[in-house]
Amino acid sequence: MYFHIDIEKTLRSGQREFKLKANFTSNSGRIVIYGASGAGKSQMLKAVAGLMHPDRGVIELAGKRLFDSVAGINITPQKRRVAYLFQDYALFPHLNVRQNIAFGMQGGWFNPKPTANSEALEYWLDAFELRAVAHQPPSQLSGGQRQRVALARALIANPAALLLDEPFAALDPALRVRMRAELDALQQRLGIPMLLITHDPDDANTFGGHVLTMSDGAIIEERHV
């Protein structure tokens, strides 16, 4: 079993209350959570990453309990070994491609050297065809290159799962089609479980796998594409 999630969380802001009450189990290596804006997708992803603590429930990944409110288990985000790819990729603007990717390998506060190198770093530079732009900062990259740098930075840490928040939203339509295919191939090659959230039905239909539809904080439909 890759994922088992059964969580509840109430978010309050003034008079407004949002209840997340989500429950699913999946054996699929690729899971898509699809739903309109405000459905609760990001909160769900944050709970898996350890960035949001549910009020109640259980989160299990590949047989490992990451969160269990009854047993008092709450593994820190750093120890969960899940990589989070943010919607805007969150690259460091003052670091070049090489440094941005190297950042994924190390803890601590110091920036990697502009000439950082390691076997893993060289591997990802080649795998994502980023060697030619390795010395450039994110501002001098195309949208697809930026996404590949973010993916390389996430994957170099050898995560147990990859969480993707609207990974294609910032791309133009042609590039979106290409990057969907690249992610598809990457998932097949690495076999790493991916959990992707989107409000685009095309993402759900093309990336496929186990597609869960979310509405108003709950999973209301499941299908396999």
Ligand SMILES: Nc1ncnc2c1ncn2[C@@H]1O[C@H](COP(=O)(O)OP(=O)(O)OP(=O)(O)O)[C@@H](O)[C@H]1O
């Ligand atoms: N800190 C908070 N306090 C109160 N309500 C919150 C908080 N964070 C999020 N919410 C509410 O929770 C609901 C779900 O938000 P979430 O970001 O998970 O939606 P989403 O499905 O990811 O939407 P989008 O596709 O627009 O990113 C929204 O109604 C939002 O207003």
